[in-house]
Amino acid sequence: MRNALVTIVVFTLIGWNACSHADQPTTLSPAKTAAAANLVDIRSLVPDIAEDIKYAGSDNFVGAPVDGYRAPKCFLLRPVAEALTRVEHDLRAQHMRLKLWDCYRPARAVANFVRWAHDLGDQRTKPQHYPALDKSKLLDGYIATVSGHSRGSTTDLTMERCAADGTGCEPLDMGTHFDFFDVRAHTDAPGVTAQQHANRLLLRDAMERGGFRNYKMEWWHYTFTPEPTPHTIYDVPVQ
Structure with missing residues (x-):
């Protein structure tokens, strides 16, 4: 059953990749471990980075832990993790920090x-999570497109402002919470305040x-470019 579900995900990703990677189909990596896939825990590089990995618990749009x-860990391909580490270090010099909600996402999670x-x-x-949208429409630009996380180069996050000593960090007001499926979550949405839009641009x-x-x-969704493995998805568990 899981193999059948992963096949569904591969086809979903092929459809999403048609615009940017039309010359080569997406394939599922045979890697069985994070090490074999070159996936690293971001905390091996930034031990105290702020995390709230939503899909490891029930505070998410599915309402339950995800396959x-x-x-609750953030894995990324090593070059991506190293790039995100540089962003974090640059922000800390400005008394800011990142807070991570999701990173690499196993193919079985997308099938879920x-x-x-x-x-x-x-x-x-x-x-x-989708008060103004019919659930049947979620695969039209919301759920299907975030499947790129399975390539290990995408992260969902926000930004915090901290005191000068690095303590007391508070998230910036971005106008919506994570995984809010609505036009207000668009990075340049007109329905947010000037300050909320400015905060989104600060993160961007x-x-x-x-x-x-x-x-x-999705104002929270970022992909490293060029992607190290743009045509490969992974199904290594986050553990």
């Missing part, structure tokens, strides 16, 4: 999302300086 997340999206009877998280500028590009439909 493949056996621990697709399965959940097709279960139209499960509306438990609608008020918090910091990430772009580090080599990451934003997905315009």
Whole structure:
């Protein structure tokens, strides 16, 4: 059953990649461990980086721990993790920090999302995550597109402002919470305040300086470019 679900994910990703990687299909890596996939825990580089890995718990749009997340950890391909470390260090010099919600995402987790999206009877998280959108529309630009996380080069995050000594960090007001499926979550959405938009641009500028590009439909979503393995997805558990 899991192999069948992973096949669904591969086809989903091929569809998403058609615009940017049309010359080569996406393949599933045979790697069975993080080391074999060159995935590293960001905390091996920044031990005290702020994390709240949403899919390892129930505070997410599925409303339950997601397949493949056996621990609340952020894994990324090593070059991507090193680039994110540089962004974090640059921000700390400005009394700012990143806070990570998701990083590498196993293919089986994406299959979990697709399965959940097709279960139209499960509306438990609608008020918090897609209040103005019919659940049947979530695969049109929201859930399907974040499948790029399985390539190990994408992270979902926000930014915090800290005291001069690095303590008392508080998240910037970005106008919506993470995984809010609505036009207000678009990076340049007109329905947020000037300060909220400025905060989004502050995050975008910091990430772009580090080599990451934003997905315009989600202010929190960034992909390192060029991706180290743009045509390969992984299904190594996060543990």
